[in-house]
Amino acid sequence: xxxxxxxxxxxxxxxxxxxxxxxxxxxxxxxxxxxxxxxxxxxxxxxxxxxxxxxxxxxxxxxxxxxxxxxxxxxxxxxxxxxxxxxxxxxxxxxxxxxxxxxxxxxxxxxxxxxxxxxxxxxxxxxxxxxxxxxxxxxxxxxxxxxxxxxxxxxxxxxxxxxxxxxxxxxxxxxxxxxxxxxxxxxxxxxxxxxxxxxxxxxxxxxxxxxxxxxxxxxxxxxxxxxxxxxxxxxxxxxxxxxxxxxxxxxxxxxxxxxxxxxxxxxxxxxxxxxxxxxxxxxxxxxxxxxxxxxxxxxxxxxxxxxxxxxxxxxxxxxxxxxxxxxxxxxxxxxxxxxxxxxxxxxxxx
Amino acid sequence: xxxxxxxxxxxxxxxxxxxxxxxxxxxxxxxxxxxxxxxxxxxxxxxxxxxxxxxxxxxxxxxxxxxxxxxxxxxxxxxxxxxxxxxxxxxxxxxxxxxxxxxxxxxxxxxxxxxxxxxxxxxxxxxxxxxxxxxxxxxxxxxxxxxxxxxxxxxxxxxxxxxxxxxxxxxxxxxxxxxxxxxxxxxxxxxxxxxxxxxxxxxxxxxxxxxxxxxxxxxxxxxxxxxxxxxxxxxxxxxxxxxxxxxxxxxxxxxxxxxxxxxxxxxxxxxxxxxxxxxxxxxxxxxxxxxxxxxxxxxxxxxxxxxxxxxxxxxxxxxxxxxxxxxxxxxxxxxxxxxxxxxxxxxxxxxxxxxxxxxxxxxxxxxxxxxxxxxxxxxxxxxxxxxxxxxxxxxxxxxxxxxxxxxxxxxxxxxxxxxxxxxxxxxxxxxxxxxxxxxxxxxxxxxxxxxxxxxxxxxxxxxxxxxxxxxxxxxxxxxxxxxxxxxxxxxxxxxxxxxxxxxxxxxxxxxxxx
Numbered sequence: 133x134x135x136x137x138x139x140x141x142x143x144x145x146x147x148x149x150x151x152x153x154x155x156x157x158x159x160x161x162x163x164x165x166x167x168x169x170x171x172x173x174x175x176x177x178x179x180x181x182x183x184x185x186x187x188x189x190x191x192x193x194x195x196x197x198x199x200x201x202x203x204x205x206x207x208x209x210x211x212x213x214x215x216x217x218x219x220x221x222x223x224x225x226x227x228x229x230x231x232x233x234x235x236x237x238x239x240x241x242x243x244x245x246x247x248x249x250x251x252x253x254x255x256x257x258x259x260x261x262x263x264x265x266x267x268x269x270x271x272x273x274x275x276x277x278x279x280x281x282x283x284x285x286x287x288x289x290x291x292x293x294x295x296x297x298x299x300x301x302x303x304x305x306x307x308x309x310x311x312x313x314x315x316x317x318x319x320x321x322x323x324x325x326x327x328x329x330x331x332x333x334x335x336x337x338x339x340x341x342x343x344x345x346x347x348x349x350x351x352x353x354x355x356x357x358x359x360x361x362x363x364x365x366x367x368x369x370x371x372x373x374x375x376x377x378x379x380x381x382x383x384x385x386x387x388x389x390x391x392x393x394x395x396x397x398x399x400x401x402x403x404x405x406x407x408x409x410x411x412x413x414x415x416x417x418x419x420x421x422x423x424x425x426x427x428x429x430x431x432x433x434x435x436x437x438x439x440x441x442x443x444x445x446x447x448x449x450x451x452x453x454x455x456x457x458x459x460x461x462x463x464x465x466x467x468x469x470x471x472x473x474x475x476x477x478x479x480x481x482x
Numbered sequence: 483x484x485x486x487x488x489x490x491x492x493x494x495x496x497x498x499x500x501x502x503x504x505x506x507x508x509x510x511x512x513x514x515x516x517x518x519x520x521x522x523x524x525x526x527x528x529x530x531x532x533x534x535x536x537x538x539x540x541x542x543x544x545x546x547x548x549x550x551x552x553x554x555x556x557x558x559x560x561x562x563x564x565x566x567x568x569x570x571x572x573x574x575x576x577x578x579x580x581x582x583x584x585x586x587x588x589x590x591x592x593x594x595x596x597x598x599x600x601x602x603x604x605x606x607x608x609x610x611x612x613x614x615x616x617x618x619x620x621x622x623x624x625x626x627x628x629x630x631x632x633x634x635x636x637x638x639x640x641x642x643x644x645x646x647x648x649x650x651x652x653x654x655x656x657x658x659x660x661x662x663x664x665x666x667x668x669x670x671x672x673x674x675x676x677x678x679x680x681x682x683x684x685x686x687x688x689x690x691x692x693x694x695x696x697x698x699x700x701x702x703x704x705x706x707x708x709x710x711x712x713x714x715x716x717x718x719x720x721x722x723x724x725x726x727x728x729x730x731x732x733x734x735x736x737x738x739x740x741x742x743x744x745x746x747x748x749x750x751x752x753x754x755x756x757x758x759x760x761x762x763x764x765x766x767x768x769x770x771x772x773x774x775x776x777x778x779x780x781x782x783x784x785x786x787x788x789x790x791x792x793x794x795x796x797x798x799x800x801x802x803x804x805x806x807x808x809x810x811x812x813x814x815x816x817x818x819x820x821x822x823x824x825x826x827x828x829x830x831x832x833x834x835x836x837x838x839x840x841x842x843x844x845x846x847x848x849x850x851x852x853x854x855x856x857x858x859x860x861x862x863x864x865x866x867x868x869x870x871x872x873x874x875x876x877x878x879x880x881x882x883x884x885x886x887x888x889x890x891x892x893x894x895x896x897x898x899x900x901x902x903x904x905x906x907x908x909x910x911x912x913x914x915x916x917x918x919x920x921x922x923x924x925x926x927x928x929x930x931x932x933x934x935x936x937x938x939x940x941x942x943x944x945x946x947x948x949x950x951x952x953x954x955x956x957x958x959x960x961x962x963x964x965x966x967x968x969x970x971x972x973x974x975x976x977x978x979x980x981x982x983x984x985x986x987x988x989x990x991x992x993x994x995x996x
Contacts, residue, residue, distance in 0.1 A: 345860045346853035353850060356839035363798070363836050364851045365822040423841070 162421035164468055169436055176443035183446050190325065196438030197327035198223075198386045198393070203409035203416075203430045204338045205382025209270075210413060210425035211342055212375045213355035214263065217274040219383040219409055221281040222255040223402025226387025228285045231294035231397025234313065238306040241313030245388055252384020255281050259376040264369045278406070286399065294397030309395050317392030327389045331431075334382065339427035351375055352424065411458055412437060415465040423469065437461060492520030493555075495687040496541070496572070496656045501550030503536050503711075510536040512711045514550070518656060518687045523678060525698045525721075526691045528708035529730050529784075529948060534691055537708070538660055541689070542574040543567030554655060573649035577661040579638055582645035589636065590616035590629040592644050596652065623647035624677070639670035646677065650686075657681060658689045663697060664785065675701055693784045695723035695987050696965075727783070728983035731950060750774030753942040754912050758804030759794065761787030765966035767804060772912070772942040777934060779957030779974070780946040783986055786963040788946040789831055792914045795944075796828040797821040808911055822851060825911035829902050829918050837901045838889055845871040845885040848904045855908070874903035879929050895926025902930055912942045919952050931956050950982050964988045 177184030202219050209216035229251040233244040255277060262273035292298075296308035319326045342348035350371050353361040362368050387402055394401060415436055416422070416429025440461060441454050449457075494517040503511040511533045518524045528534045539545040541552070543561035552559040554570055561567050567574075576582060584592055593616040597607075616629050625647050627640055636644075642662065649657060659678070663671045678701060682688055692698060698705055698721060705717045707729040715729045750773045758767040765787065772778045780788050793799040795806065797815030806813045808824060815821035818828070830836035839847065848871045849856050856866045871885035878899035882892040889897055898918065905913060913934075919927050934943055934956060947953050953960055960977055962969045962985035969985040 340861070344862055346857040346862055347860065349846070349850075349853055349862060353839055353842075356842060357835075359835060360837050360839055361850075363796075363818055363828065363830050365819040366850075367817065367819055 161418070161468060165415070165418050165432065165436070165465060166420065169432065169439070172443065173439060176439070176446065180443075180446040183443060188442070190328075192435075192438050192442045193328045193331075194325050195442065196434045197325070197331040198389050199405060199408045199412060199437070200331045200431055200434040201327075201334050201389065202383050202386040202405050203412035203434050204334050204427060205379035205386075206409050206413045207416065207425045207427060207430045208338060208342065208351070208382070209375045209379040211348070211351040211355050212372050213358065214270040214372060214375060215274060216259065216376060216379040216383075217271065217406065217410075218255055218259060218277040218281060219379065219386075220403045220406025221278040221285070222252055222380060222383035223387040223390060223405050224400055225255060225281045225285040225402070226251045226384045227391040227394070227401045228289050228294065228397045230313070230388060230391040231309075232288060234309050235294050235296055235298065235305045235307045235397070236300060241310035244310075244313055244391075248388045248391070249381070249384050252380045252387065253377065255383070256377045256380025259380065260373045263376065264373050282400070282403065289397065289399070291399065293399050296396075309392075313392055314395060315392070316389060317395070327393070330385065330389060334385070335427055335431050338430075342425075342427055347371070347374070355424070407455075408434075408437060408458065411462040414462060414469075418465040418468040433465070492522065492685065492687075494518065495520045495555060496689075497553040497556075498537075498541070499551050499553070501537075501540060501547040501552070503533075503540060503545065504548045510711050511540070511547070514708075514711075514713055516706055516713060516716070518689055520655075520687050521682050521685045522703045523682050523688045523690050523701050525702035525705035526689060526708065527693070527698060527705060527726060527730060532708040532730070533711040534708055535660075536711075538574065538658055538689075538691065541567070541572060541656070541658060543572070568652065571653075571655035572658065573652060573654040573656070574658040575642070575645050575649055575660065575662060577664060579642045579645060579665065582648070583633055583641050585632075585634050587633065588629065589627050589631050589633050589644060592633050593619045593629075593648055593651075595648060619647050619651040623650045624680070638665050639667070639673070642666070642674070643677070650681065654686060656687045656689060658691070660691045661693065662690075663692065663694060671697070695726060695783075698726065699723055723987035724980075724984040724989055727987040728979060731979060731983055731986075750776070750939070753809055754944075755807045756795070756804060757807075759791070759806070760802045760804065761790040761794075761963065761966045763802055765802075766968070768968035769804075770961060772944060774942065775939045776958040777938050777943040777945060777956050779953035779960040780944060780963060781948065781950045781953045781960055781982070781986065782963035782969070784948050785965075786948075786986075787966040788948070788963055789916055790966075791963070792828060792916050792944070792946055795821075795912070795914055796826060798828070822908070825909050827851070827905035827908070827910050827913050829905065829913070829915040831916040831920070833894075833897060833901055833921070838897065840890065841888050843886045844875070844880070844882070844889050844892070844900050847889055847900050848874050848885075848907065851904060852908050870907050874900060874907065877906070878903050878933055893923070893926075894921040895923040895929075898922045899926060899930060903933075906933070906937065906941075910941045912944070913937075915943070915945045917947050918945065919947065919949075927952070927955075950977070950986070962986055 182188060202223060206216055206219055226248045230244040230248040233239050233247045234241065258277045258280065259274055262268045262276065263270050268276075296305065298305050316326050321329050342351065350361065350366045353364070353366055354368050354371055358368055386405065390401060391397065412433035413425060413430050415433030416426055417424065419426070419429035419432045422429050437458055440457055444454065444457060497517040499515050501511055501514045502509065514537060516524075526534055526537065536545070540547050543564045543566050546561070552561070554572070559570055561570070584595065590612050594612050597615065613629055620627060620629070623643070623646060625643050627636065627644065633641060633644065662674055666674060675697065678688060678690065690698070690702060702721060703719050705721050705726060707714045707716070707726060709730060709732055714732075717726060752771050753774050754772045755769070756771075757769045759769065760767050770778065780791065782788055790799065794801050795815070797817045797820055801814065808826070813824055813826075815824065815826065821828070837847075839850075845867050849867045853862070856863055856870065868885065874880065875885060880892070880896050880899045880903070882896050889900060892900070898921075902915065902918060918930065922930070934945075937943070945953055945956050950960070954974055954977055957974055960972050960974060960982075962972070962982065964986060965988060969988060972981060972985075
C-alpha cells in the first residue's frame with residue numbers, strides 16, 4: 133500500500149514541469165548571493181591587486197569576526213520568530229564591564245571574561261523576563277532592553293571612556309588590560325587571529341545546533357508555527373528563553389573580543405554592531421535557498437558586508453558611504469528572500 | 483410542514499430565487515430559494531460546511547451567485563460589492579465582532595464611522611458634531627454607552643451593540659446576524675434577543691444565523707435548514723428543535739446507523755476513565771470510560787463542548803473539575819509535553835493552524851512530537867527519522883511526492899494521515915481526535931479509520947465530531963454533548979437518527995447502565 137515517489141503518485145498530484153522563467157528565478161534565488169559575492173571579490177581583486185592577498189583576507193576576516201559572532205546569536209533568536217535588538221547594547225555593556233573589571237578594580241583577565249559573560253547573561257535575562265514572562269512582543273521588548281543597557285553602560289562609567297591610567301576619584305586607576313585578555317583581541321592561533329577562530333568555532337556550533345540537533349528543530353518549529361509546536365509537546369516558553377540566552381551569550385563573547393581588540397572601554401563601542409549583525413543575519417536568509425535564519429548564511433552575510441566595505445575602502449570610497457552600502461546590500465537580499473522565493477508562502481519575521 | 487402562517491404577514495422584503503454558487507468544482511449552494519418578510523425573524527441553520535457562510539456572502543454582496551437572482555422589494559439586485567449591499571439596505575453583523583469595530587478610537591467615533599466613508603462636500607469633523615451624531619445613533623438603538631470611552635475598554639457584548647447600532651442607523655431593509663451570541667454570556671444573550679425582537683417589531687426583516695436551538699426556538703418565526711448547499715426544510719413557529727437537528731443531519735444517517743457492524747459491548751479492561759469532569763465552569767459534571775478495544779465517539783452541535791473536553795484531557799486547558807485515570811493511575815496533565823510523556827496524544831481540530839509547520843517536510847512533521855527519541859546526545863539521526871516517516875507512510879498509505887516533500891504538497895486527506903499517524907510512532911495509551919475528518923476525502927477517512935480500529939486494542943481512542951455520521955462509522959459507543967453537558971450515551975448499534983438528533987438538540991435521556 134506504500135506509495136512514495138513520483139512514479140506512484142496519482143496524476144493529479146504529480147508535480148508539473150516548471151516554466152523557464154520560474155526555473156531562472158529559482159536558480160537566481162538559490163545561488164544569486166554567492167554568485168554576487170564571487171563576482172564582487174574578483175572585481176575588487178582586479179581593481180586593486182592589494183585586495184587579493186592573504187594578508188588582506190585576514191584583515192577582512194578580522195573585521196567581520198566580531199560582527200559574525202554577534203550575528204550568530206541574532207540568528208538563533210530569529211529561528212523562533214523572535215528578534216533580539218539588544219545585541220548592540222549588550223556588546224557595549226560588556227565592553228564597559230570588562231574594562232572596569234580590569235582597569236578600575238585591577239582584577240585579572242580571567243575575571244574580566246567572567247564578568248563580561250555575566251553581564252551578557254543579565255541582558256539576556258532581562259529579555260527573557262520581558263518576552264516570556266511579561267509577554268511583551270519581542271521586537272519592542274528588546275528595543276526596550278537596548279535602551280536600558282545602553283544607558284546602564286554609560287552610568288557605570290559616568291559617561292566616560294575607560295582606559296589604563298585614567299583618573300578615578302582624583303587618582304590614576306589601579307589596573308590595566310592584562311596581556312592575557314589583550315591576546316584575545318590581537319593574538320593568533322596557528323597564525324589565524326583569535327577572533328576569527330572564535331567566529332569559526334561559534335559558526336560551527338550554531339550550525340550544528342540549529343540544523344542538526346533536536347533543540348534547533350524545536351526552535352524552528354516555534355518559529356514556523358508556535359501553536360503547532362506547543363501541541364506537539366514543545367515547551368515554547370523554555371525554548372524562547374534558551375534562544376535569548378544564546379543570543380545574549382554570543383553578544384557577550386563579541387563584547388569581550390571587541391574589548392580585547394580595542395584595549396579600552398570606549399563609550400558606545402558596541403552600538404554599530406546591531407545594524408551589521410542584523411543585516412548579516414537577514415542576508416543569510418537568502419543564501420543557498422535556506423529561506424530561514426541559518427548559521428552558514430549568517431557567516432556569508434557577514435563576509436559579504438565585510439568584503440564590500442573592505443573593497444570600497446581600498447577604492448577610497450569615503451567612510452560615510454559605508455552605511456548606505458550596507459543598507460543597499462540588506463535591501464537587495466531582502467528583496468531576493470521575499471520576492472524571488474519560488475512558490476513562497478507568507479512569512480513573518482517577528 | 484404547512485400550517486397557518488405564524489408571525490407577521492408583512493410583504494416579502496428579500497427574495498432569493500434559484501441561487502447557486504460554485505467554486506470551481508465545488509458547489510457551495512444549489513438552487514436556494516427563500517424569502518424573508520418585513521418584521522420577520524428568519525432563522526438559518528446548518529452544520530459546518532452546509533453553505534450558511536456562502537449564502538451570507540451572497541446576500542451581503544461579498545460574492546456574486548453563479549446563477550439565480552436576488553430581489554429587494556421586487557427590485558432586482560446586482561451587487562458588485564459589500565457597499566452596494568449596504569446602499570441597497572442590507573446590513574450585516576459578522577460573527578467576529580471586532581471585524582466591525584475600529585480599535586484605538588472612541589465609542590462615538592465608532593458609531594459615526596459610516597460618515598467617514600461617505601463622499602460629499604467636505605466638512606470638518608469636530609468633536610461636538612461627532613458626539614451629537616453618535617448620541618442620536620445610540621439613542622435610536624436604545625443603547626446607553628459612554629461616548630468618549632475608548633472602544634476597547636468595552637466588553638464584547640457592548641462592542642457588538644455598537645456594531646448593531648451602526649447598522650440600524652442606516653435603517654436597513656434586511657439585517658443579517660451571523661452567530662451573534664457565540665461570545666456572549668446568558669444575560670447578554672437575553673439583551674440581544676430582546677433587541678432583535680424590537681427591530682422586528684419596527685418592521686425590519688432579520689436573517690438570524692445560529693447553532694443554538696434554544697435561540698432559534700425562542701426567536702424565529704420561520705427557520706430554514708441548509709444541508710450540503712440545499713435548503714432541505716423550512717419550519718414555521720412553534721419550532722421543534724429535535725426536528726430541526728434531524729433535518730440538519732440528514733436521511734443517510736438512518737441508513738448508516740443501521741449498517742454499523744454492531745460494536746458489541748467491549749469486555750476489555752478500562753483504559754481511561756474520567757469522573758466528574760465538566761466542559762466548562764458551571765456546566766454539569768459527567769463521566770466517561772474507554773475500554774481496551776473500543777472506540778468512544780463524542781458528538782454534539784458546534785459549541786457543545788467537545789473541543790473543551792479534549793483539550794482538558796491533553797493539558798492544553800486546565801482541568802475544570804473532576805479526576806482522570808489512565809490505566810488505573812491518576813493522570814493530571816499540566817501541559818501537552820506532560821500528556822505526551824504519559825502516553826496521551828491529541829489530533830487537534832484545525833490542521834493548518836494547529837499541526838502543520840509551513841515548508842516543513844512530511845518527515846519533519848512525523849518526528850516533531852518525539853524529537854528526543856530520534857536523537858542521540860541531542861544530535862538528530864536522519865536515518866531514524868526516515869524510518870519513522872516510512873512507517874507512517876506505509877501504515878496509512880500516504881500518497882504524495884515522498885517523505886521529504888513539503889507537507890503542503892499533499893492533499894488534505896494525506897496531510898491528515900501524517901498528522902494522525904505521527905502520534906502512533908510513540909507509545910500512545912490514549913489517542914484523542916478532534917474533528918479528524920474535516921477537509922479529508924472519503925478514501926483517506928477509510929484509511930485512517932481502518933488503522934484506528936486496528937489499534938483500538940492497544941490504544942484507547944476518543945473521536946469527537948459535530949458530524950454524527952463520522953462518529954458512528956468508527957465508534958462503538960457515542961456520547962452526545964449538548965450545551966456543555968452530557969445529553970446521553972448510546973451504543974452505536976442503537977444510535978438511530980431520531981435519538982441522536984433529539985439528544986443533540988438537548989432532549990435528555992437517562993444514562994444507560996453500563
